[in-house]
Amino acid sequence: MSRYAISDIHGCASTFANLLQRIDFGRNDELFLLGDYIDRGPDSRGVLHHIWRLQGEGYQVVCLRGNHEQMLLDALREGRAPWDYLPHRRERQQTMHWMEYLPFYHETPGYFLVHAGLNFEIDDPLADEEAMLWIRDWEDTLDRDWLGERILLYGHTPRPMEIMQREVQDMSLRQMVCLDSGCAMHYPGMGYLTALNLDTGKAVFEARGGI
Incomplete structure (x- = not known):
């Protein structure tokens, strides 16, 4: 059994599928997705259907809410x-x-997971849901x-792969890692989707496909 975290898929359905194949994700593993499944990339529908298929077939997939999901919900409510x-x-x-039922954060042994980060300038960071997005x-x-001894995993702010590799390497010391490698973006060092193995501390980078 392994635990993996991925963030900011942003409509990159084929890249997401390829990445899951590379890490050999199976039913005994756990997958934590940190939000922003839709927009920007070419196949938001494909990403959603892939996630729903995995969940429907009994795979252990925990999905968090990202700001793009929140924007879609807000737009829906406003017609x-x-x-x-x-x-x-x-x-x-x-x-x-x-x-509507996507949580804002999740905890698993050794890690705290959220989409964007936390507001540590207030007494209770968990009280600021807007900051989490x-x-x-x-x-x-x-x-x-x-x-405490946990490592905070988040996305939302894209990092070039070179910077992310350093953050992963130093994550025990830094106690935080951003996993958004800008899959749907065309800036230098971006255009990757990243899966972090929470048990080994190793990251797998899949180059963008289908854009």
Whole structure:
């Protein structure tokens, strides 16, 4: 059994599928997805259907809420949601129901997982759900007393692969790693989807495909 974390798939369905094959993800493993499954990339629908298929077939997949899921939910409630990638009403209803129940964070032994980060400038970082989806440039405020011996895994702010490799290498010392390697972006050093093995501390990088 292995535990893996992936963040910010952003519609890169073929890259996501290839990455799961590379890590040989199986039913005895656990997969933690840190949000932002949709938008930017070419196949948001394919990403959602892949996740739903895994969950429906009994794979252990924990999905967190990202800011792009929240934006879609907000647009739905206001009657202005773009549904280009989900043409069927049943899919739209399924998507809304699924996203409404996505948690803002998750804990697994040794790790705390969230989409964007935490607001450590308040007494209870778990009280600020908006920060969990949107916060940036919070790393210098990391509260190690609050975190204890855990490592904080997050995404939201893309990193070039070279920087992420250093962060993974030093994660026990830093106690935090950003796993957003900009899969749907075309900036230098980006265009990858990253899976971190939480048990070995090793990261696997899959180059973008299908864009």
